Amino acid sequence: MSSSIITAITELDQSKYKTKVYAGGHLIYADEPTELGGTDEGMSPGALLLASLGSCTAITIRMYADRKEIPLEAIKIDLAICKEEEMSKETTITRKIEFLGPITQEQRERLVVIADKCPIHKLLSNPIKILTS
Structure with missing residues (x-):
């Protein structure tokens, strides 16, 4: 791991549970499975x-x-x-x-x-x- 501070930003709008996660210039999605009301478009x-x-x-x-x-x-x-x-x-x-x-x-x-x-x-x-x- 880098010796600098690790940061991440998460954003969730009205897209149910699909959450944008930004860190180090990268974007991934977090979500919940459909049986929990999510869209299952991310981990x-x-x-x-x-x-x-x-x-x-x-x-x-x-x-x-x-x-x-x-x-x-x-x-x-x-x-x-x-x-x-x-x-x-x-x-x-x-x-x-x-x-x-x-x-x-x-x-x-x-x-x-x-x-x-x-x-x-x-x-x-x-x-x-x-x-x-």
Whole structure:
């Protein structure tokens, strides 16, 4: 992650739940599925959270593998978050990482350790304070 402050702007007009999300000159949409009244034209906010963790994990692993010249061909990360009604003081996210390529067991074990060094993983593993104005 960049050392500068990360910002995002979200806008929601009268388009039901389809929300524009702007960050770093990019635009994506967040939405809810049709069964919840949305248009299903974007990922749900929960899926975006998992996408942040998954992409940060993959990028962190790739950076390390490239730097150490580990012959890692691909990374696949499956993520899931517990149901909203199961969330409490301890929300559970499961993350299963698959490494493709001719890498050793020792390299696999090291890459799993590196996965936990991803900045989003660190952020989500600590208490988060949200200040609203």
